[in-house]
Amino acid sequence: MSGGGTSRSPAAGGSYLGGALRIAGKDLRLEMRRLTGLTSMLVLAIAIVLAFAFCFGLPTLRRLGPERLVPGVLWISLLFSSLSGLRGAFASERERETLTALVLCPIDPSAIYLGKLFSNLVVVGTLEAILLPLTAVLFGWDLASALPAVALVVFLHTLGFVALGTLFSAMVTRLRQGEALLAILMLPLSVPLIISAGKATAVAIALAPLTEVRFWLGLTAAFDALTLAASLLLFGFLVEE
Amino acid sequence: MVMRDESLTAMTRGSVGAKGANHASGASRAGAAASALLAALAAVLMFGAIWMVFGGYVPTTKRQAQRVEVGSTVRLKDVESGEVLTLTLLPSGETPRTASEISAGSVLGQALLGKERTTRDAATDRAVPTIVEGEMDGRARRFRFDPDAPQMPYDKKIEALDMPQRIFYFHVPSAIITFLAVFLVGGASLVYILTRSRFWDRVARSGAELGILFCSIVLLTGPIWAKPEWGHYWTWEWRLNFTAILWLIYLGYNLVRAYASSAEEASLVSAVLGLLAVPLVPLVYVAAELWEGSHPKPTLGRAGAQHDPLVSNGFLFCFLTFFILFSALLVLRTRLLGLEEELERLKRRPARAERGPAPESAR
Numbered sequence: 307m308s309g310g311g312t313s314r315s316p317a318a319g320g321s322y323l324g325g326a327l328r329i330a331g332k333d334l335r336l337e338m339r340r341l342t343g344l345t346s347m348l349v350l351a352i353a354i355v356l357a358f359a360f361c362f363g364l365p366t367l368r369r370l371g372p373e374r375l376v377p378g379v380l381w382i383s384l385l386f387s388s389l390s391g392l393r394g395a396f397a398s399e400r401e402r403e404t405l406t407a408l409v410l411c412p413i414d415p416s417a418i419y420l421g422k423l424f425s426n427l428v429v430v431g432t433l434e435a436i437l438l439p440l441t442a443v444l445f446g447w448d449l450a451s452a453l454p455a456v457a458l459v460v461f462l463h464t465l466g467f468v469a470l471g472t473l474f475s476a477m478v479t480r481l482r483q484g485e486a487l488l489a490i491l492m493l494p495l496s497v498p499l500i501i502s503a504g505k506a507t508a509v510a511i512a513l514a515p516l517t518e519v520r521f522w523l524g525l526t527a528a529f530d531a532l533t534l535a536a537s538l539l540l541f542g543f544l545v546e547e
Numbered sequence: 548m549v550m551r552d553e554s555l556t557a558m559t560r561g562s563v564g565a566k567g568a569n570h571a572s573g574a575s576r577a578g579a580a581a582s583a584l585l586a587a588l589a590a591v592l593m594f595g596a597i598w599m600v601f602g603g604y605v606p607t608t609k610r611q612a613q614r615v616e617v618g619s620t621v622r623l624k625d626v627e628s629g630e631v632l633t634l635t636l637l638p639s640g641e642t643p644r645t646a647s648e649i650s651a652g653s654v655l656g657q658a659l660l661g662k663e664r665t666t667r668d669a670a671t672d673r674a675v676p677t678i679v680e681g682e683m684d685g686r687a688r689r690f691r692f693d694p695d696a697p698q699m700p701y702d703k704k705i706e707a708l709d710m711p712q713r714i715f716y717f718h719v720p721s722a723i724i725t726f727l728a729v730f731l732v733g734g735a736s737l738v739y740i741l742t743r744s745r746f747w748d749r750v751a752r753s754g755a756e757l758g759i760l761f762c763s764i765v766l767l768t769g770p771i772w773a774k775p776e777w778g779h780y781w782t783w784e785w786r787l788n789f790t791a792i793l794w795l796i797y798l799g800y801n802l803v804r805a806y807a808s809s810a811e812e813a814s815l816v817s818a819v820l821g822l823l824a825v826p827l828v829p830l831v832y833v834a835a836e837l838w839e840g841s842h843p844k845p846t847l848g849r850a851g852a853q854h855d856p857l858v859s860n861g862f863l864f865c866f867l868t869f870f871i872l873f874s875a876l877l878v879l880r881t882r883l884l885g886l887e888e889e890l891e892r893l894k895r896r897p898a899r900a901e902r903g904p905a906p907e908s909a910r
Contacts, residue, residue, distance in 0.1 A: 473823075477816045481806045490802065491820065494795040495827045497788075498834035525834060532826055540819050543740060 329421025605861035733825030
């Protein structure tokens with residue numbers, strides 16, 4: 307069910323995790339050369355944040371306050387910039403047709419998924435590390451005091467979203483106009499994440515204890531676990547010819 | 548042009564001729580007959596359902612709440628003495644244990660059964676409490692349904708609601724069928740992943756096409772009912788959110804099928820999507836239900852318990868109708884997909900040598 311990779315022996319010097327980390331390292335090195343993915347994501351995210359600020363207007367921004375405003379603005383900009391970034395994750399594989407080469411490597415196909423997941427997480431994490439302080443400055447909330455809670459909440463929800471996104475970008479990479487499909491495929495299934503992210507981030511920004519949203523955090527953790535398990539199982543099936 | 552037609556005809560005749568004769572007989576003909584029968588049954592049932600609902604053979608739920616039936620609690624005010632009684636109507640076999648229970652078989656019970664709590668006063672066109680004449684404690688008494696209890700105005704609003712409310716006889720079964728389709732698509736996708744059988748891939752694809760059809764019916768009929776009843780077309784209530792998200796998931800599935808460049812890729816990707824949707828859909832359901840918080844919820848379910856067998860049977864009949872309709876469409880669509888695949892396969896077969904070189908135009 308995992309795509310027939312279990313019969314392959316690990317390469318010399320490589321284990322399951324090692325293989326995954328090597329793929330992640332390769333992708334990150336590619337990314338760091340020209341930083342195209344990260345910069346396009348960052349530009350889109352900043353544009354969305356600014357567009358929100360201008361559309362709402364100063365009186366509304368003042369009246370809403372950061373606890374109500376920032377969760378929505380932050381997660382919408384993260385969502386859509388991550389979507390555009392995830393598209394690029396598999397685009398290079400398709401352009402240079404290296405996916406076949408990857409599959410032929412003597413590692414379990416789900417290790418490819420893990421490697422892609424790691425590299426996507428690093429890129430999206432960098433984006434968030436830039437975006438969070440930016441919203442703190444622009445909308446006036448205290449990042450320093452809220453940091454542990456906000457970091458946990460953002461990490462949990464990003465993990466789920468990127469896990470789902472890596473699987474789906476593998477799915478749509480072989481379709482015509484797959485990029486257009488990625489958003490419409492991902493967003494309905496990410497709804498629990500989006501709802502939970504909004505609630506949990508609001509609580510974290512307001513410096514309230516996270517136990518208030520422990521149910522939603524639990525739901526997100528369950529969602530993450532379910533998505534990771536399903537992706538690991540199904541990824542091999544997807545990439546095998 | 549002529550050559551193309553000839554060679555195409557020759558090709559199909561040649562291939563269908565010997566081996567293909569089997570396709571047109573036996574199992575295929577039985578399958579065609581069965582699906583035609585199923586479609587005819589679905590059409591008859593649907594006609595019956597429309598006639599039943601719009602011809603007024605089923606009571607609409609709004610009227611239901613007005614009418615006294617077994618299990619209802621009524622507040623009666625004695626016309627002469629002004630005494631207010633609260634009584635519950637028990638089934639005729641049971642003996643009342645307290646003073647506030649009466650049996651449906653008693654004189655008063657019989658008088659109350661089937662009465663509407665308010666009657667339309669022709670002069671003022673308003674609701675007036677109905678007067679009931681019955682017997683209690685051995686003497687004849689006249690009661691009026693308590694005028695101080697909240698009454699539903701019997702006015703044009705209720706009459707106007709009767710028509711849109713009938714949509715529920717189609718709206719609720721469609722919703723149930725949509726959920727059925729989710730599990731069908733998930734199951735068929737799983738079987739396809741395990742066995743790579745083209746048949747199950749076709750079943751999953753048909754199921755998804757029907758799923759989006761019935762989901763669209765749900766999303767279109769719902770607001771038609773909601774606007775006269777609640778005054779708005781849409782609200783962010785969890786049932787509506789969940790149905791909208793389901794619609795988007797099905798839309799994505801069908802778009803994947805449309806955008807795939809080869810049948811194999813389409814089946815692969817769609818099967819993963821169909822399978823993934825099944826565990827995630829309950830999660831979306833849970834999240835959407837909990838999201839709305841403490842906002843008052845309009846319930847889309849039936850108002851209270853249905854004592855009237857006419858309403859329950861009406862719903863049951865409509866659900867059966869929609870189930871047969873879904874099955875008929877599923878069978879027809881799956882067969883159609885199978886025939887299309889067969890046709891593609893026949894078209895792609897190389898022409899045989901004795902018919903001469905297959906011209907390039909015969910494609």
